[in-house]
Amino acid sequence: GRLPLQDKVAIVTGAGSGIGRASALALARGGANVCLLDLNDNRTEEVEKEIRELGRESEFYDVDVSDPERVRKAIESAAGRFGRIDVVFANAGINGTLAPIEDLTPEAWDETLSTNLKGTFLTFKYAVPHMKKTGGSIIVTASVNGSRKFSGFGMSAYSASKAGQVAFAKMAALELARYKIRVNVICPGAIETNIGENTERTKEVDKIRIPVEYPEGDQPLERGPGRPEQVADLVFFLASERSSRISGTEIFIDGAETLL
Ligand code: NAD
Numbered sequence: 001g002r003l004p005l006q007d008k009v010a011i012v013t014g015a016g017s018g019i020g021r022a023s024a025l026a027l028a029r030g031g032a033n034v035c036l037l038d039l040n041d042n043r044t045e046e047v048e049k050e051i052r053e054l055g056r057e058s059e060f061y062d063v064d065v066s067d068p069e070r071v072r073k074a075i076e077s078a079a080g081r082f083g084r085i086d087v088v089f090a091n092a093g094i095n096g097t098l099a100p101i102e103d104l105t106p107e108a109w110d111e112t113l114s115t116n117l118k119g120t121f122l123t124f125k126y127a128v129p130h131m132k133k134t135g136g137s138i139i140v141t142a143s144v145n146g147s148r149k150f151s152g153f154g155m156s157a158y159s160a161s162k163a164g165q166v167a168f169a170k171m172a173a174l175e176l177a178r179y180k181i182r183v184n185v186i187c188p189g190a191i192e193t194n195i196g197e198n199t200e201r202t203k204e205v206d207k208i209r210i211p212v213e214y215p216e217g218d219q220p221l222e223r224g225p226g227r228p229e230q231v232a233d234l235v236f237f238l239a240s241e242r243s244s245r246i247s248g249t250e251i252f253i254d255g256a257e258t259l260l
Pocket of ligand 1: 037066070092115191
């Protein structure tokens, strides 16, 4: 039979690792050809290879999502090569530097906001012109930190970037409805990925004390972090026509963590 994403073309940012990698593979298994945007890193070439082995087309583009020209060129060449764009997963993101507000440098603030928030805007900006005729689905990875839960001291820049992504995506869902482009946000709790690799954490962060007990990140459904493949199932659903009436929403994938 026909696969749910047969002949569709997807763009995934941050596709070399974690949630992006698992989702790119899930979209490919569902029939899509997948363009992979990430920083130059042979991890992403591995994903490209895996997708080709699944019998789908895939192309890796070396892109810093905060760089307008790189994003524009990559998306244009992807649209040129594959002829269309149906699904976009704006997922690239970093924790950045975790520091108390008075120690957080303006440069560190900019790095987090440029990657997570400006990167999301740029991905939309350059993909939307290619989706207008056919419609499609755009999915954004925010976080529980974007609206419901502000855990982990030192995450002010990160949380601001994630909240910005949520607001941006909701505005986009309204604006892009005229093109039949759906826009949804996923808000994961802790997921086992490589995001800790490049996280900087100042000593001062560990000294922050507040006068109440600070909740740990336990997820009632199951101990420990979730798996990227569990997030990929949600991304797949939102990418497919099975979610054809869903737009402008935030979906939490956090094992009920934010109800505590
Ligand atoms: P990850 O580090 O495993 O993967 C992120 C990928 O994004 C990496 O391949 C990295 O190279 C890429 N990337 C980073 N900066 C980039 C840039 N400027 N341009 C292009 N690519 C860039 O982490 P992950 O956990 O899979 O993160 C994916 C998204 O999930 C992020 O937006 C993150 O904020 C969000 N998130 C993660 C968790 C978690 O617990 N892991 C929880 C909530 C939200």
